[in-house]
Amino acid sequence: MSGDVATDGHPSLSVVIPIYNESESIVQLYDELTAALDKLGQSYEVIFVDDGSTDGSFNVLSDLCKHSKNLKVIRLRRNSGQSAALSAGFDYSCGDYIITMDGDLQNDPADIPRLLEKMTEGYDVVCGWRVNRKDPLSKKLFSKLSNILRQILIKDKVHDYGCTLRVYKRECINDFELFGEMHRYIPALMVVNGYSVGEVKVNHRERCHGKSKYNWKRLFKGFTDLIVVTFWSRFATRPMHIFGTAGLAIGALGGFVTLYYIFGRIFLNISLADKPMFILSVLSIIIGLQFIVFGILADISLKTYYNQKKFKNYRVEKIIGFSDEPLKVSMIKQL
Structure with a gap:
């Protein structure tokens, strides 16, 4: 269980994995993940974010960390939700590309090389698309309803917002904030900010350990966040x-x-x-x-x-012909 670490301490890839009561899956997930990443020949770090687990997940991660030079573990003081866990992972990651995935073994680490290959086509974000989902019928129906509502309100082209397996360029998540259940709408927020989003069909596996955290309450929470995303995408600056x-x-x-x-x-x-x-x-x-x-x-x-926040209401893709001296512009672009 080892992987290459960049000699300058700056890895090429950062894998962020939120964990909540997944103690039985952690070791197998890490073994599969490192096996897939080692084949890439790139330096990487794996960041597990323990979202206040109560089943001993942190102990498993602590033991694993003693034998793994490229593993980092973040433990949150309480269960704060997947969005907060992902945000913590983003804040502490160092890679040029950030990979996110679930910790329940349903995402297949072997799909990561294909997502990275898709990035070479010029995308800023690449999302996994679980074509053949291995979930209970009730969960599929909830997701289907959520997708219908999202397509009506946002009118985007992403098929699967529920898949956590994604790859981001570093610049996409700089100064990026997540609240509520907004993690599922990250691709929509990326599109709002002018980033290009692609998709790759990925493998989805049945849950072998633990218990799903998805329930009907998350449908309503997700819907309220969808309203926020819809408003933000259309009227964030006006x-x-x-x-x-x-x-x-x-x-x-x-x-x-x-x-x-x-x-x-x-x-x-x-x-x-x-x-x-x-x-x-x-x-x-x-x-x-x-x-x-x-x-x-x-x-x-x-x-x-x-x-x-020192944010601007625009995102610069390229700058040509300017000197290295920082541009002296106002913090808010006047419209």
């Missing part, structure tokens, strides 16, 4: 477009109805006491104004977010 448009539409409708009743009251002596639509129209004007205020506040919040 929230006023959605809130302002909705506010103007609702307010204008309420305004026309209100003017109609006011006209009737003044010139036609129509009583407003028994006209609930008049009250509803006034309420619509108030709601419309609130939407506009929400849009302004959201716009201010996003500008503060980009400024404090």
Whole structure:
């Protein structure tokens, strides 16, 4: 169980694996993984992130780490979820390419060379596509429903968002933040930021050990995160477009109805006491104004977010003809 480590301490590949109560799978997974990576002839590191396991997974990882020079182990203080575990792995990884996979042996490490080969076609991210899934019918149905909703809202071309087996260029995950259950929507967020995403059909194996962490609750959590991704993909830099448009539409409708009743009251002596639509129209004007205020506040919040995090609302792919001196530009690109 060994692998090449770069002499300068900077590996070419980093494999990030979240672990939660997978003690029976760890050793076999590591053996299969190192066997596949050794054949590549590239330096690599393997990072296991123990997401607060209670079955002794950390002890297994600790023992394994004593005999493996390229293995790193991160233990989180509590169970924080797969997104947080992946984020921790990203933060502590050093490779030029970051590979992620599950720790339950259902992802096949032998597929990694094919994903890396796909990267040579110019992709920034390559996702695994589990064509023949070895999961219970209920899990397949939940995933199918989630995929349908995602395709309706995001309109992307990725077939399998549930597959954790993926390869990323280092630049893709720099300053990348994951919250909630957002790990499954990483490809969509990459597309939003202008990165190219490819797919490779991969092998999917039946679970031999442990228990699946997937349940119906994750479907609803994933759906709420899907709403966030949809909003972020379309209005991340212009929230006023959605809130302002909705506010103007609702307010204008309420305004026309209100003017109609006011006209009737003044010139036609129509009583407003028994006209609930008049009250509803006034309420619509108030709601419309609130939407506009929400849009302004959201716009201010996003500008503060980009400024404090020192993020820009664009991603540079190449620079030609500039000197090595850093460009002195504002932190927020004015649109």
